[in-house]
Amino acid sequence: MPEQEVALKANRNAVYRKRSGFVNEIWKNKLYYLIALPGILYFVIFAYLPMPGIIIAFKDYNYLDGIFGSKWIGFKNFEFFFKSEYAWKTTFNTLFINGNYIVFGTVTAILFSLMLNEIRQVVFKKLYQNLMFLPYFISTVVVAQFVYIILSDEYGLLNIFLKAFGLNAVQWYQNASYWVPILVIINIWKTTGYSVIIYLATIAGIDEGMYEAAYLDGATRFQKIWYITLPCLIPTVIILTLLAIGRVFYGDFGTIYPLIGENGQLFATTEVIDTYVFRAVSRMNELCMPAAVGLYQSICGFILVLGSNLLVKRINNERSLF
Amino acid sequence: MTERKDRISDIIFHIVFVVFCFSTLLPFVLTLIVSISDEMSIIKNGYQLIPDKLTLDAYGILLSGDNVFNAYKISIIVTISGTLLALLVSSMLAYAISVEKVKYRNVIALFMFFTMLFGAGLVPWYIVMTQFLHLKNSIFALILPMLVSPYNVFLIRNYFKSLPKEMVESAEIEGATPLGTLVRVIIPLSAPIIATVSLFISLGYWNDWNLSLWLIDKRELYPIQFMLYKINSLINYMKSQGSKNAYGGLSIPKESVQYATVMITIGPIILMYPFIQKYFVKGIMIGAVKG
Numbered sequence: 325m326p327e328q329e330v331a332l333k334a335n336r337n338a339v340y341r342k343r344s345g346f347v348n349e350i351w352k353n354k355l356y357y358l359i360a361l362p363g364i365l366y367f368v369i370f371a372y373l374p375m376p377g378i379i380i381a382f383k384d385y386n387y388l389d390g391i392f393g394s395k396w397i398g399f400k401n402f403e404f405f406f407k408s409e410y411a412w413k414t415t416f417n418t419l420f421i422n423g424n425y426i427v428f429g430t431v432t433a434i435l436f437s438l439m440l441n442e443i444r445q446v447v448f449k450k451l452y453q454n455l456m457f458l459p460y461f462i463s464t465v466v467v468a469q470f471v472y473i474i475l476s477d478e479y480g481l482l483n484i485f486l487k488a489f490g491l492n493a494v495q496w497y498q499n500a501s502y503w504v505p506i507l508v509i510i511n512i513w514k515t516t517g518y519s520v521i522i523y524l525a526t527i528a529g530i531d532e533g534m535y536e537a538a539y540l541d542g543a544t545r546f547q548k549i550w551y552i553t554l555p556c557l558i559p560t561v562i563i564l565t566l567l568a569i570g571r572v573f574y575g576d577f578g579t580i581y582p583l584i585g586e587n588g589q590l591f592a593t594t595e596v597i598d599t600y601v602f603r604a605v606s607r608m609n610e611l612c613m614p615a616a617v618g619l620y621q622s623i624c625g626f627i628l629v630l631g632s633n634l635l636v637k638r639i640n641n642e643r644s645l646f
Numbered sequence: 647m648t649e650r651k652d653r654i655s656d657i658i659f660h661i662v663f664v665v666f667c668f669s670t671l672l673p674f675v676l677t678l679i680v681s682i683s684d685e686m687s688i689i690k691n692g693y694q695l696i697p698d699k700l701t702l703d704a705y706g707i708l709l710s711g712d713n714v715f716n717a718y719k720i721s722i723i724v725t726i727s728g729t730l731l732a733l734l735v736s737s738m739l740a741y742a743i744s745v746e747k748v749k750y751r752n753v754i755a756l757f758m759f760f761t762m763l764f765g766a767g768l769v770p771w772y773i774v775m776t777q778f779l780h781l782k783n784s785i786f787a788l789i790l791p792m793l794v795s796p797y798n799v800f801l802i803r804n805y806f807k808s809l810p811k812e813m814v815e816s817a818e819i820e821g822a823t824p825l826g827t828l829v830r831v832i833i834p835l836s837a838p839i840i841a842t843v844s845l846f847i848s849l850g851y852w853n854d855w856n857l858s859l860w861l862i863d864k865r866e867l868y869p870i871q872f873m874l875y876k877i878n879s880l881i882n883y884m885k886s887q888g889s890k891n892a893y894g895g896l897s898i899p900k901e902s903v904q905y906a907t908v909m910i911t912i913g914p915i916i917l918m919y920p921f922i923q924k925y926f927v928k929g930i931m932i933g934a935v936k937g
Contacts, residue, residue: 349749349750353747353748353749355823355824355825356741356742356745356748356824357742357748357750359738359739359741359742359824359825359828360738360739360742360743360754362734362735362738362739363735363736363738363739363742363758363794363799364739364754364757364758366735366790366793366794367757367758367761367794369774369779370771370774370790370791370793371761371765371766372761373774373778374765374766374767374770374771374773374774375766375770376770377766377767377769377770377771377773377774378766378767378770380769380770380773381767381769436662436663436666439659439662439663440659440663442655442656442659443656443659443660443663444656448660448663451667452663452666452667453927454920454923455667455670455671456663456666456667456670457923457926457927458670458671458674458916458919458923459670461849461853461915461919462853462912462915463852463853463854463855463871463911464853464855465855465871465872465874465875465878465911466871466874466908466911466912469677469874469878469904469905469907469908470673470674470677470908472904473673473676473677473680473693473905474672474673474676476693478692479688479689479692479693479901480692480693481672481676481692481693483692484691484692484693484694513669513670516666518930521927521930521931522930522931522933525930525931544651544652545651545652545655546655577856578856582875585879598768601767601768601769602768605768605769605772611769611773614768614769615767615769615770617767618766618767618768618769618770619766619767621767622764622765622766622767623764625764625765626763626764629762629763630763633763
């Protein structure tokens with residue numbers, strides 16, 4: 325009898341504990357949850373509250389009827405977008421530009437960090453690193469003006485140079501085909517310093533003993549780089565690249581918009597999803613199509629970010645974000 | 647033999663970096679020079695490194711009105727208060743989810759992390775900002791939307807977790823509240839990560855113009871980067887309309903003013919750069935090595 329009573333009591337206590345476990349926990353650690361609250365509220369308001377707004381993508385939204393009053397039109401917005409040439413063009417531009425960023429940016433950063441690592445005079449090493457890092461601190465509206473100072477049709481440095489050598493000036497701002505290379509160069513200018521710092525930190529962590537052993541074996545500088553330094557860099561490169569691939573559906577609005585503005589002649593190669601959405605909202609003052617496009621971008625982005633992060637996790641558990 | 651090959655590759659490396667660094671600096675130097683160049687010599691010769699005539703007219707024009715000073719005021723207010731507030735909220739959140747006895751800390755972490763994977767998009771965000779929060783044309787519009795970054799919170803949390811547990815426990819035994827422990831014990835011990843994170847947050851606020859683009863159309867509230875953008879857009883528009891215009895028939899030195907605006911905007915960054923860059927470098931290295 326007593327055992328059954330004990331068992332019943334234990335069972336009841338267990339149920340009691342389970343029922344009010346949530347409230348119990350919050351109350352027990354209430355001060356902790358309290359200080360977490362402002363941060364949590366931030367995400368609720370700025371990240372989760374907009375989410376129901378996704379239904380605008382499925383409605384014929386107008387301001388008067390509001391979100392809930394507007395007519396439901398299902399996938400019509402998506403249909404319109406995908407039937408138009410914009411879907412393919414903006415998606416392609418976004419992926420193509422970002423892809424180029426990743427490829428050229430990574431190759432440049434690897435090359436530069438390998439070379440910088442070989443520079444023995446610390447003074448120069450620091451100097452080069454610091455100078456390369458400076459563009460990271462410049463805002464993208466300033467970058468647009470820097471590009472203009474070089475590429476401006478009439479007064480730009482490049483055209484002045486070309487004319488001085490007897491060549492014809494080039495109308496850079498009127499020909500879309502120049503702009504993917506230009507954007508890649510800008511991206512390299514702005515981000516190499518930052519990437520080199522990361523790679524140098526990784527290289528600094530390589531075991532000295534390996535280099536000594538290689539030296540004893542008579543390895544040349546380039547053999548040391550190829551067989552030791554580079555393989556040790558590869559994991560970091562892979563992780564950073566995977567993370568970048570996760571973001572590949574999000575275009576470089578910050579750089580592109582101040583540069584291109586409303587210059588329609590350059591849209592063919594530089595109109596990315598983000599600039600397209602911005603223009604739709606601000607110029608044409610319509611909200612349903614850009615909402616659909618934004619949702620399309622978020623879903624593609626989600627799949628890629630999740631996928632790439634899962635891959636990163638499999639390679640190196642600590643490096644992933646979770 | 648190898649030494650000669652090494653020396654040659656040494657020289658090549660140096661050359662590569664000298665060229666790259668030179669081209670990195672070129673826009674800065676050219677901008678400075680053009681901003682003090684005489685407009686006529688620009689029209690005649692284009693942007694030159696050695697102009698015919700120098701003048702400070704462009705700066706005179708820019709600094710004569712309220713716009714630049716106002717914009718600086720806004721940027722400074724937003725950056726300082728934004729950084730402090732962001733640090734406070736982020737470290738409170740980070741601390742709460744770093745303590746093991748908080749059972750739902752991983753739920754909160756996941757809640758936060760999910761926002762790094764999926765967003766509702768710009769249109770719903772914009773509607774929430776303007777119609778539900780009425781954040782348009784308010785200084786809070788420049789501060790709040792950027793306040794907490796999940797990445798920063800995770801960085802801070804991981805640092806907190808790496809602190810010796812005895813410190814935390816002894817503070818708790820003495821009856822300190824979580825907030826008290828955080829402020830009096832944890833944060834002083836976390837100076838490196840706090841310094842790093844605050845630098846990156848500050849840079850983010852200072853360079854941001856995106857929020858202004860979406861949410862601000864009152865000139866008194868433009869921060870300096872957005873003011874730069876607006877001034878130069880206006881000048882470009884004026885150029886496309888012909889040279890005599892709204893400035894009461896006077897034509898302003900349109901070319902040099904654009905670059906004077908840039909100099910005014912990046913001046914502080916460049917001046918502070920030698921002093922603060924090593925903290926950024928250290929911060930990135932901590933992030934890189936610890937992942």
